[in-house]
C-alpha cells in the first residue's frame with residue numbers, strides 16, 4: 001500500500017482572550033491508500049481541528065499552523081487558498097456531521113451537486129447529470145431522477161446524509177474525511193450510512209479518515225485507530241490490537257467505560273475526571289491527573305511515542321521509562 005497522506009508534527013493554535021488554545025499540539029500520522037483510519041477521543045481533544053487543518057479550513061492568521069501535511073509530495077501547510085481550492089472538494093473532500101447546514105434550502109439537490117461537479121470536473125451538462133444520478137444511486141437514493149429536482153427539506157435526515165456522501169464522492173476524491181457523520185442520526189439509519197460508506201470505500205478504493213466518539217462504530221468500519229487526548233495522539237493501533245490489547249491508560253479507560261457511560265439518563269465522562277481545557281494543560285503527560293498509573297516522571301515530562309510493535313504505539317511512560325531525556 002502506498003502512502004497517501006503524511007502529517008508531521010502538526011500544530012494548530014488559536015489565540016483567545018483566555019490565552020493560546022493548543023487545539024492540535026504536535027501530532028504525526030500517516031495514511032495509506034485505501035485504508036479507513038478512525039480518530040477517536042473525548043469532546044474537545046482536537047479531532048475536528050485536526051481534519052479542518054488538513055482541509056485548509058483553519059484561517060491563518062489569526063490561527064497559527066505549523067508542521068507539514070504532505071499530500072502527494074506537496075506540503076499543504078502554507079499553501080495559498082487558490083491552490084487549496086484545487087485540492088479541497090476534489091482530491092480531499094469532507095462529510096460533515098450536520099447535513100442541514102451543508103445544503104442551501106433554496107436550491108434543489110441536483111443544482112447543488114451540479115455546482116460541486118462543475119467547480120472541479122470538466123464534464124458537459126449531460127455528463128454531469130448522468131454522473132450525479134449515478135452517484136445518488138450508489139448511495140441508495142431511491143428514484144434519483146426525481147430526487148434530483150427536489151429540495152433539501154423534502155428529504156429525511158438519513159437521506160440528506162447519504163446525499164452529502166454523494167456530494168463528497170462526485171469528484172472521486174483520494175481522501176474522504178468524515179467528521180462524526182452519523183451522530184445526528186438514529187441507530188438504524190447510522191448502520192445504513194456506515195454500510196454505504198464501507199461499500200463505497202471498496203468500490204472507489206478511497207482512503208477515509210473517520211472521526212467518531214463511538215468505539216462500536218470504530219470496530220465496525222475501520223482498519224486502524226488513532227486515539228487523541230488533549231491535542232496529542234496517545235495511541236495508534238490496528239483495530240483488533242486496540243480492542244484486544246489497549247496500551248495507553250486513557251484508551252483502557254475509554255474501552256472500560258463504554259458500557260457504563262449512561263447512568264440514570266446522565267452522560268458520564270468516559271474516564272474519571274475531565275479533559276483539561278486546551279490553554280491550561282498540566283505539565284508532563286497531559287493525562288497524568290486522571291491516570292491511575294501516574295508516576296513522578298509522568299508529572300515532569302511529556303512521554304514520546306513509544307513503539308509497542310510494528311503497528312502499535314503508545315505515548316506513555318509505562319512502556320519506556322528508559323526513553324526519558
Ligand SMILES: Nc1ncnc2c1ncn2[C@@H]1O[C@H](COP(=O)(O)OP(=O)(O)OP(=O)(O)O)[C@@H](O)[C@H]1O
Pocket residue numbers: 014015016021022023041042043044045046047048049050277278
Ligand atoms: N476557532 C477556534 N478558536 C478557538 N478555539 C477553538 C477553535 N476551534 C476549536 N477550538 C478549541 O480547540 C479544542 C479542540 O476542538 P475540536 O473541535 O477539535 O474538538 P473535537 O475533538 O472535535 O471535539 P468534539 O468531539 O466535541 O467534536 C477545543 O478546546 C475547542 O474549544
Ligand SMILES: [Mg+2]
Pocket residue numbers: 047048049179
Ligand atoms: Mg469535533
